[in-house]
Structures are given as C-alpha cells and as structure tokens.
Amino acid sequence: MRYDVIVVGAGPAGSVTARFAAKRGAKVLLLERRAEIGIPVLCGEGVSQRIDKWNILESKNWIANKLDGAKIFSPDGTKVTLSKEMAGNETGYVIYRDVFDKELAHLAGKAGAEVMLRSEVIGLVKEGDKIKGVKVRRMKEDFEIEADIVVGADGVESKIGRWAGIDTTVKPNDLETCVQYTFSNVDYPTDYGEFYLGKKIAPGGYIWVFPKGDGVFNVGIGILANFSKPGLALKLLNAFIEKKLPDFKKGIPLRLLAGAVPVAKPVETVRDNLLLVGDAARHADPITGGGITTSLEGGRIAGEVIGDAVEKQRFDRERLAEYEKRWKEAFGQKLLRNYMVKEIMLDFDDKTLNMLADSLKDYSFEEFSTLSLLKALVLKHPTLLMKLKPLIKLSEKKMEKKI
Amino acid sequence: MVKHKAKVDERECLSCGGCISVCPVDAVFMKNLRAFVDQSLCIGCSICVNTCPIGAISLEE
Numbered sequence: 506m507r508y509d510v511i512v513v514g515a516g517p518a519g520s521v522t523a524r525f526a527a528k529r530g531a532k533v534l535l536l537e538r539r540a541e542i543g544i545p546v547l548c549g550e551g552v553s554q555r556i557d558k559w560n561i562l563e564s565k566n567w568i569a570n571k572l573d574g575a576k577i578f579s580p581d582g583t584k585v586t587l588s589k590e591m592a593g594n595e596t597g598y599v600i601y602r603d604v605f606d607k608e609l610a611h612l613a614g615k616a617g618a619e620v621m622l623r624s625e626v627i628g629l630v631k632e633g634d635k636i637k638g639v640k641v642r643r644m645k646e647d648f649e650i651e652a653d654i655v656v657g658a659d660g661v662e663s664k665i666g667r668w669a670g671i672d673t674t675v676k677p678n679d680l681e682t683c684v685q686y687t688f689s690n691v692d693y694p695t696d697y698g699e700f701y702l703g704k705k706i707a708p709g710g711y712i713w714v715f716p717k718g719d720g721v722f723n724v725g726i727g728i729l730a731n732f733s734k735p736g737l738a739l740k741l742l743n744a745f746i747e748k749k750l751p752d753f754k755k756g757i758p759l760r761l762l763a764g765a766v767p768v769a770k771p772v773e774t775v776r777d778n779l780l781l782v783g784d785a786a787r788h789a790d791p792i793t794g795g796g797i798t799t800s801l802e803g804g805r806i807a808g809e810v811i812g813d814a815v816e817k818q819r820f821d822r823e824r825l826a827e828y829e830k831r832w833k834e835a836f837g838q839k840l841l842r843n844y845m846v847k848e849i850m851l852d853f854d855d856k857t858l859n860m861l862a863d864s865l866k867d868y869s870f871e872e873f874s875t876l877s878l879l880k881a882l883v884l885k886h887p888t889l890l891m892k893l894k895p896l897i898k899l900s901e902k903k904m905e906k907k908i
Numbered sequence: 909m910v911k912h913k914a915k916v917d918e919r920e921c922l923s924c925g926g927c928i929s930v931c932p933v934d935a936v937f938m939k940n941l942r943a944f945v946d947q948s949l950c951i952g953c954s955i956c957v958n959t960c961p962i963g964a965i966s967l968e969e
C-alpha cells in the first residue's frame with residue numbers, strides 16, 4: 506500500500522489536514538485507532554464563534570448552545586462579566602464534540618481522503634533516518650504502509666513526534682490535567698460560561714461550567730500537573746460541586762471524562778517527510794487550554810502546504826517549513842504571548858486575583874476574548890502588570906478573538 | 909535500595925493520555941485504549957502517578 510500522505514489521528518487537526526491535502530489532489534490516508542470517531546469525547550466543548558467565518562464546517566448539527574457571555578469568578582467570588590451586548594454579539598458555542606469531529610472526518614472523506622478506523626499506528630517506517638511510512642496494527646494484524654509525508658495529528662500523547670526525534674515530552678508545569686462531568690436535569694438557569702479561579706479551587710488552572718442547553722451542563726476542572734497529586738483534580742472538582750454548586754449535585758451524571766491539555770510552547774513542527782498538527786504540535790492556548798480553533802486553522806494550512814508539496818514532489822524540511830511559517834503568522838504570536846501571561850499569572854496569589862477582579866467588575870469589554878481582558882488589566886494596573894505591556898503591544902497589530 | 913515502577917490500574921484508567929505525554933523516558937503507551945507502563949523502561953520518577961487526574965497509577969516495588 507502506498508499513499509502520498511498518511512495522517513495519524515482523526516481529531517479536528519487530522520481530519521482538516523487530510524481534507525485540504527486531498528482537495529489539492531494528494532492521495533491521503535487518515536488512520537484512527539478508535540472504533541468511532543469523536544468517541545469518547547475528551548473536551549469541555551466550548552469554542553469561539555469566529556469559526557463560523559472560516560467555512561470549515563457545513564452543518565449546524567454540532568452546535569448545542571450559544572453562550573450569552575462569560576463570567577469569571579475570583580477566589581472570593583468577585584465576578585467579572587464579558588457579555589454579548591458588549592462584545593458585538595459574537596461569543597462562543599458549546600458544541601457536541603463527537604458530532605463535530607464526525608462531520609470533519611466526513612468532509613475529509615468527501616474531499617477524497619480514505620479513512621480507516623481501528624488502525625493504530627505503532628511506529629514509523631524508516632530507511633536510515635528517512636521516514637518512509639508507518640507501522641499499523643489493525644485487528645490483530647501488523648503491517649506497513651508507505652507514504653511521502655506522515656502527519657502526526659495524534660493529540661496530546663503524540664508518539665509520532667517522539668519517534669521522529671522531536672522532543673514532545675510535556676513538562677508537568679506545561680500540562681493541564683482535567684476531569685469533567687456532564688450533568689443533565691440541572692436547574693441552573695444561565696447561558697453564560699462560568700470560570701472559577703483560585704489556588705485552592707484549581708491550582709494553576711480553573712473550574713468551568715458550560716451550559717449545553719436544556720438543563721445539560723459540562724462542569725470540569727483543569728489543574729497544572731506540577732501541582733497535582735494522584736486523583737487531586739477529581740477530588741477538587743467533587744469538593745467544589747459539593748460546596749459551591751449545589752444545583753449540580755441534584756443533576757444526573759451522564760458522563761465523566763479525564764483529559765489532558767498541553768499548555769506549553771509549541772514544538773518544532775516539521776522535519777523531512779513529517780509534520781505535526783494540533784495538540785501534537787502543542788498548539789492549544791496556554792491560558793484557556795482551548796485547542797479546537799488552532800487545530801482547524803493549523804490543519805488547513807498543513808493541508809494546503811502538503812498539497813503543494815505533493816504537486817511539486819518535494820518533501821524535504823525546507824519545503825514543508827512553509828507550514829511552520831504560516832501557522833506562526835496565523836497564531837504563533839498569540840500562543841507565545843499567552844504562554845508568557847500564563848507564567849506571570851502563576852505568580853499571583855488569591856489576594857491579587859481578588860483585587861484584579863474587583864477592579865474589573867464593572868468594566869465594559871470591547872470584545873469577547875482573553876486579549877480584551879488582558880488589555881483591561883494592563884490599563885488598570887500598569888505597574889503590577891508591567892511585564893504584560895510589551896506582550897499586548899506585540900499583538901495589537903493582529904487582533905485575535907478568542908474565548 | 910528498592911526500585912519502584914509505575915503501574916496503571918486498567919479498570920480505573922479513562923485513557924486521557926496525560927501520563928503518556930509527561931513521562932520523561934517514554935515508558936507509557938496506550939494498549940487496548942488504556943494506558944500501560946513498560947516497566948523495563950520506567951525509572952520510577954512518579955511524574956505520571958501525580959499527573960493522573962483520577963489516581964489510576966501507583967508506584968509498586
């Protein structure tokens with residue numbers, strides 16, 4: 506078996522890469538080890554509404570709810586509100602992530618990519634140092650498939666990167682370790698996303714509440730792994746629900762998931778015959794842990810660059826570096842800025858967080874984004890947030906909207 | 909000195925992949941969609957043990 510491109514992992518990043526490469530005429534194989542795309546869901550299911558503008562999805566079946574805005578609570582309960590009225594009506598969706606992932610894989614198939622389930626990649630095929638394809642385990646059978654380009658879209662675990670010699674090991678201070686419940690039958694009338702901060706509530710992370718509509722909610726926690734102890738994330742979430750979210754205690758638990766999000770600096774993303782996309786490339790936002798938008802944006806760029814490479818029959822690092830150049834233009838600066846903000850925020854104690862929240866509790870934000878929050882903070886606290894200032898300036902030129 | 913090795917309780921594991929991404933010596937794999945430690949590679953650093961959000965990994969002798 507031989508393909509131009511093998512994409513490993515049919516999450517959003519892999520499916521979008523496969524689709525845009527196939528659209529440009531490449532012969533693409535998309536390999537997924539799961540038996541059903543999108544299942545199990547490992548996601549909070551919140552995404553910025555600006556993905557509407559990208560025309561990557563065709564249906565609306567994946568939309569569960571539209572947010573009215575976000576409420577951020579400091580440790581003492583002081584509330585900062587970003588509402589849709591202030592933000593020009595553009596906020597975020599809560600999605601059915603399994604439906605979302607299936608639609609993206611469907612569209613990859615429609616563009617001409619071949620999709621294979623229950624096919625786990627267990628190694629790279631190499632000739633000397635040169636990557637020639639992948640080793641696959643499929644229903645107890647092991648075999649090799651050759652390709653000119655291998656794409657690692659294998660998520661936070663990313664073995665593909667490691668096998669290709671890229672150090673993708675995530676440091677504990679760069680990983681959010683998470684658990685999330687989905688509850689139904691909850692009497693908690695809000696269409697705002699809620700975020701709870703505090704060293705005791707969620708060290709190095711936050712607790713979120715996302716309304717899916719009709720009394721269904723995702724309630725989850727992410728904490729930095731360097732503050733984690735065995736099972737701590739689950740214990741903290743249970744304790745918080747018990748104490749602060751009594752309405753959810755009466756809800757019916759439909760789902761419990763564990764998850765991990767890299768909140769790291771991006772790694773090297775191209776080698777000869779190889780690219781990394783999505784979480785495998787560490788493209789999730791270091792502040793929010795959101796990685797859907799960058800998976801779509803980065804996946805499209807990767808697919809287009811691969812399409813060109815196949816046309817020109819050039820698979821060397823120099824040719825593929827176009828991908829790295831373009832994703833850096835699209836969102837590289839934002840990732841770097843938010844990584845630095847994450848590091849600065851870690852130094853704030855609960856008292857400082859309360860003080861910052863208090864100063865923003867009546868603030869009118871210009872848009873629904875972390876950037877507009879950061880700008881407001883710098884405006885109000887120029888000395889405390891001195892280190893943030895140049896970072897905000899950098900990104901002024903290119904305003905990016907993001908939950 | 910007794911050497912400790914990590915072990916995943918596969919009945920507990922919810923396959924989030926966190927332990928795999930943080931292991932400094934690449935000793936953790938997905939096997940039948942559950943995390944699995946290759947104890948011949950494990951150096952007993954306990955990073956994965958602390959990372960697991962539901963406490964499904966422990967160190968054993």
Ligand SMILES: Cc1cc2nc3c(=O)[nH]c(=O)nc-3n(C[C@H](O)[C@H](O)[C@H](O)COP(=O)(O)OP(=O)(O)OC[C@H]3O[C@@H](n4cnc5c(N)ncnc54)[C@H](O)[C@@H]3O)c2cc1C
Nearest residue numbers: 514516517518538549550551626660764765783784796797
């Ligand atoms: C608890 C939690 C909450 C989150 N909440 C949000 C949120 O609200 N909003 C947001 O934008 N982001 C959120 N994220 C992040 C988001 O889920 C990821 O950034 C996103 O899934 C990345 O997409 P991906 O395609 O790179 O990887 P994934 O979606 O992880 O897909 C990787 C795919 O590769 C497959 N695979 C892996 N290894 C192999 C192999 N060897 N062979 C074959 N197949 C393989 C996997 O089975 C999987 O299907 C959250 C993450 C977690 C854990």
Ligand code: SF4
Nearest residue numbers: 921922924925927960
């Ligand atoms: S961190 Fe825990 S739940 Fe996640 S894959 Fe590893 S053992 Fe399983």
Ligand code: SF4
Nearest residue numbers: 931950951953954956
């Ligand atoms: S204890 Fe350390 S070396 Fe052993 S599997 Fe866990 S992270 Fe890897």
